Amino acid sequence: MSIQADIIEQIEKFKTIIIHRHEDPDPDAFGSQAGLAEVIRNCFPDKNVYQVGENNASLEWITTEDKIDDKVYDGALVIVIDTANTPRIDDQRYKKGAFLIKIDHHPNDDAYGDLTWVKTDASSSSELIIDLVNNSNGKLVLNKKAAEALYAGIIGDTGRFMFNNTSAHTLRVTAQLFEFGIDAAWMNRKLDEITPGIAKLSAYVWDNMTITEHHAAYIVLKHDLIKNYKLGAAGTAPIVSVLGKIDTVKCWTLFVQEEDGTYRLNIRSKGPIINGLAKEYGGGGHPLASGAKMDTLTDEQLKEYVAKLDKIAATYTGEDND
Known part of the structure; x- marks a missing residue:
């Protein structure tokens, strides 16, 4: 059966x-x-x-x-x-x-x-x-x-x-x-469809996102910033794909600070496998679309994470990943 x-x-x-x-x-x-x-x-x-x-x-x-x-x-x-x-x-x-x-x-x-x-x-x-x-x-x-x-x-x-x-x-x-x-x-x-708040936040993301040497991208959205756009943490979902619309970006992470101070990581890719990185941070998901959480995000933690994301982008050969 x-x-x-x-x-x-x-x-x-x-x-x-x-x-x-x-x-x-x-x-x-x-x-x-x-x-x-x-x-x-x-x-x-x-x-x-x-x-x-x-x-x-x-x-x-x-x-x-x-x-x-x-x-x-x-x-x-x-x-x-x-x-x-x-x-x-x-x-x-x-x-x-x-x-x-x-x-x-x-x-x-x-x-x-x-x-x-x-x-x-x-x-x-x-x-x-x-x-x-x-x-x-x-x-x-x-x-x-x-x-x-x-x-x-x-x-x-x-x-x-x-x-x-x-x-x-x-x-x-x-x-x-x-x-x-x-x-x-x-x-x-x-x-x-997107709301006016999402449109304005998208513009902020494009203006303030960072693209690394090997074409990984990231941005951190603090809770107070999100509140200014009258969005809950879940309201940032349409923003996840925004970083990947840049043609040179291979993989990216959107860090969203929750009301309790923790961070939700939205990790996406156009080819490089990123779910292993998500697992390192207690998360998981698909090879090209994963998520994780971090209790804190210090400058040192961010630097360490971005180095790993950049390394994934650097070692990507351009082959299809299903």
């Missing part, structure tokens, strides 16, 4: 299903979570299906979350999607259920769960949900609402098909979603 069949068997078995995803959610976290929830609701209307975690005002066009009591977890199936490791799971009550499933496309460095389905060559967790449906022998089916959420997730993690994680399979399953009459153009525009 395949892992997909095992997952579907558990979905069929449980009356209550609670779906979690990672903190600081992006479109794929919301899209895969909401897409799976809607598929289950559509096919099993007698089940109680919840999706939990903090809401994100900028992504409420994809979905909004449920607020549930601890007692709902009693005897429940918990599915955690799009989350590589347990510290990043939004709402740590995920451990309170009767059975735990992990579905993800990040490297499986933390193989938690009673069932674990990880496929790192998938473009997104949303793509995996479509695969789950397609391999269910008709037990799961898509509808328009699920298709909309899953499309948002796919275009989020592929950069509207600009990133090299876009495969022929990605485009085939995306084509399925179009058959439901989704407004793909509207969703593409939603992901491309």
Whole structure:
């Protein structure tokens, strides 16, 4: 029996299903979570299906979350999607259920769960949900609402098909979603839109970013600066790609100071493998898109980090990295 069949068997078995995803959610976290929830609701209307975690005002066009009591977890199936490791799971009550499933496309460095389905060559967790449906022998089916959420997730993690994680399979399953009459153009525009605050902060980043000798780039955004632009820490998400728009930049890091003084590191690349660097700082992720956290960021710590990032850029041969 395949892992997909095992997952579907558990979905069929449980009356209550609670779906979690990672903190600081992006479109794929919301899209895969909401897409799976809607598929289950559509096919099993007698089940109680919840999706939990903090809401994100900028992504409420994809979905909004449920607020549930601890007692709902009693005897429940918990599915955690799009989350590589347990510290990043939004709402740590995920451990309170009767059975735990992990579905993800990040490297499986933390193989938690009673069932674990990880496929790192998938473009997104949303793509995996479509695969789950397609391999269910008709037990799961898509509808328009699920298709909309899953499309948002796919275009989020592929950069509207600009990133090299876009495969022929990605485009085939995306084509399925179009058959439901989704407004793909509207969703593409939603992901491309920025607020006036983001536009001004983008200009600040381009004016103040540093590019190293070997074409790595970085900038540190302090919490007080972000407040001036009326953005929460999560509101800086559209800024992550800004540094990489410079044609000579190979890899880059956006340091975002949180309200508690710690730093969130958004590490990205056009080719050099950077997830090893993320792991050095307690994080991880994809070869070309990773994240990490630092409790402090002294001048010496910044200098040490940037030297490592620059070395990665310096040793890059220009070969494709999938």
